[in-house]
Amino acid sequence: MTTFKKRNWKGLGICWLFTLLLFHGCQAQDKKSEKDIGTIQKNATQNPDEISYTSNVDFKLAAKIATPGVVHIKCTFKPQMYRDENGNDFYNIPDPLRDFFKDEPFFKQFKFQIPKSQQYESEPIIGSGSGVILTPDGYIVTNNHMVKDSEKINVTLYDGRSYTAKIIGTDPQTDLALLKIDEKNLSFIMFGNSDNIEVGEWVVAVGNPFNLASTVTAGIVSAKARNINILSDHDAIESFIQTDAAVNPGNSGGALVTLEGKLIGINTAIATPTGVYAGYAFAIPVDIVKKVTNDLMNFGSVHRGVLGIGIRDMNSEIAKEIKIDRANGVYVDSVATNGAAKEAGIKAKDVIISIDNVETSTSSKLQEIIMRKRPGDKVKITLIRNGNEKKELTAILKKQEETAKIIKTKSTDLLKDLGVELVVINNEDQKKYKIKNGLKITKLYDGKLRQLTKVREGFIIMAVNNRAVTTIKSFVEAVEAQRGGIMLEGKYAGDPTFYYYAFGM
Known part of the structure; x- marks a missing residue:
């Protein structure tokens, strides 16, 4: 991996x-x-003293x-002791290494088990x-x-x-x-x-x-x-x-x-x-x-408050899809009902290019600008709609609890982030893989799984962090519950070996 x-x-x-x-x-x-x-x-x-950048660089003043x-x-x-749901003890595992490896049987065999000594408990x-x-x-x-x-x-x-x-x-x-x-x-x-x-x-x-x-x-x-x-x-x-x-x-x-x-x-x-x-x-x-x-x-x-949009960075694929002549900016995936963005007139598939006249070429930059504001503050949003229609809108930021849920479901957003399509295995798959439950990866596209692991299409996900998954809902819940290091466990057809793929959310 x-x-x-x-x-x-x-x-x-x-x-x-x-x-x-x-x-x-x-x-x-x-x-x-x-x-x-x-x-x-x-x-x-x-x-402070002024620095001239035209002369030789001198770090002494800094x-x-x-x-x-x-x-x-x-x-x-x-010193902390961690005990998992099966009663296994772990000792002084750094967070989030503990979360990353706590459910992996290989690591339970070695140093992460708690020493049975008063000396360790008091140090x-x-x-x-x-x-x-x-x-x-x-x-x-x-x-x-x-x-x-x-x-x-x-x-x-x-x-x-x-x-x-x-x-x-x-x-x-x-x-x-x-x-x-x-x-x-x-x-x-x-x-x-x-x-x-x-x-x-x-x-x-x-x-x-x-x-x-x-x-x-x-x-x-x-x-x-x-x-x-x-x-x-x-x-x-x-x-x-x-x-x-x-x-x-x-x-x-x-x-x-x-x-x-x-x-x-x-x-x-x-x-x-x-x-x-x-x-x-x-x-x-x-x-x-x-x-x-x-x-x-x-x-x-x-x-904190929220603008109330789901966002991601623009890329050439999105640009081609929405027929826009630029591959940078912030693509609006979804808009929260009753949120500040919704009330300002922002729509899904808009591309935000600046906030308060500061260019937003990436989601990180947009996020950085907004996080300096407070609920009740007005922000000027410049965006492109329908490929070439430029608009300037004003949004009044709201408190976090005032913003409703994102329109798109967590499942859709999460699977899109991972870049994966899943289906529950059928009876034929159960026989082929010699397993009782799991989710088959039917398609991989640009996302975290392809970027951070070597998992292949056809892989059957049996567990997430040692938590069995039988439906897409249970898979999403298992990933959402972790929000740190994620370990996928499963098998390929015709191969009795169990494979593990780790990545971060």
Whole structure:
């Protein structure tokens, strides 16, 4: 099977994180009494030095500004025991590795079984990573996967001072968390503008890889608005800045800054076949960080709303189908009844090309723009309908709970995402395959199964993550229940071997 390893850093363990892309906005609030981190930063700093991009590249200023604003975070976790529905015990399996492998019999035979010893039950787990100081009074942003389920969080500053931090709020959908330590007059990193950063610009990464404190590396912006399906939350929002700056385990939660030392991203993940840096690192854009951290500071959570559409990236096949002379943009698959998009006049098969005059060449970019807004905010949507009819519509974002279900069924959307057509096996298939139940893959087209596995047409899916499937409904429910690593188990005709195919949702 084809696998693609990605890195998520809680300690040094490798974690494969995957997710299904959903589309959200943000909630409107009375802003009169709200605090704003950007304003706090401006009131506490002098104008930074200007950088000339026409002379030789010099990283010293960026390192000088950013290094004191990056902290070393150590989290203490209580050892956990997991027990599956069959009574099998597992011990300290990292999440989501536990979810990915818990139902695979091969792995139950080995190290993941719980040691029968009091020593193991009492030994804590220590995870290490980075964080960025945002304000002089001790607000710190890091990754949610760094601090999730931690019992204690210790923050060490650049000068060696150490503090116990408390969690102000977390946002699994963007993998961000806001911490607070009790101190004043701290060095911090100013917000930059990730919208203005261009592919090819120099950037600097600062963090604590492999517990090597205050490590500075440099690279360029390789791409923007990347969706790499690495976050495990069902409603995850991904629009990463990709860079080739060296980022490794322990950099998670650290800073990606410009040559002026301004924050443009929070380093979060790497794509790698080895578990260490391989040239592909990903950071959460600071314009997402601004929104999330301000909401967490003011409300303790991120208040979200929705536009109310199901979307996917345009491609040449869709362009040919709807007879449009462009292969980029955001294709509207479906529209929620009574949602903001429906009320604005958006229809299925529309192609959205910009939001508030910002080009939306991919779903990730559109998602990033909308998630900075709040319910009640108006957004101007420019789209193309019927191949050549350009329209400008205004939508007023709604709260998530105000939006009805998507018109198309989950089954249709999920099977389309996987790129598969299934049928329940008949009596003839039962005899041929010597099995009692399952679903036959009758057709594969462009989707996750073809992209991420080597499964072939004719394969009989007998189980999803060790959960038997007998109908398409049960298959969809099994996949929906997981929303992380998915393991398909089944057989081919004339072959007694059981095959396993793993992929991420």
